[in-house]
Amino acid sequence: MQGLGAFATQFIASGTRLVEYAGERLTEAGADARYPDDGQRHHTFLFAIDGGIVIDAAVDGNDARFINHSCDPNCDAVVKDDRIWIETIRDVQPGEELAYDYAYELEERHSPSAKRRYPCSCGSSKCRGTILAKKR
Numbered sequence: 001m002q003g004l005g006a007f008a009t010q011f012i013a014s015g016t017r018l019v020e021y022a023g024e025r026l027t028e029a030g031a032d033a034r035y036p037d038d039g040q041r042h043h044t045f046l047f048a049i050d051g052g053i054v055i056d057a058a059v060d061g062n063d064a065r066f067i068n069h070s071c072d073p074n075c076d077a078v079v080k081d082d083r084i085w086i087e088t089i090r091d092v093q094p095g096e097e098l099a100y101d102y103a104y105e106l107e108e109r110h111s112p113s114a115k116r117r118y119p120c121s122c123g124s125s126k127c128r129g130t131i132l133a134k135k136r
Contacts, residue, residue, distance in 0.1 A: 020085055
């Protein structure tokens with residue numbers, strides 16, 4: 001896991017909408033200008049949605065920004081009406097860490113070097129070693 005994390009304090013049923021992923025709304029160009037890709041390890045609170053909108057949870061964000069990635073998640077990020085919601089995709093037990101698959105997408109090929117720039121350390125037996133989405 002990467003950062004602080006977020007943990008269930010009580011049982012949460014599958015299909016529960018937990019929190020909106022909030023933050024400053026930017027254009028893709030604005031996000032690129034704020035966080036240029038310097039080829040180093042990538043870590044920001046950016047979340048791109050349809051229509052060229054990017055949410056930067058580092059500015060005016062909420063606790064949703066602390067939810068870590070997992071290759072075997074118990075949550076999913078759902079985009080509805082240009083807003084991002086974190087929802088459970090299975091029952092979550094008290095004390096369990098909340099996580100969703102970041103499924104980060106690059107325009108370039110997901111080469112071994114690209115995968116190293118976007119590592120995963122979720123610890124799941126299903127870990128694919130990267131937060132990058134599977135290319136189709």
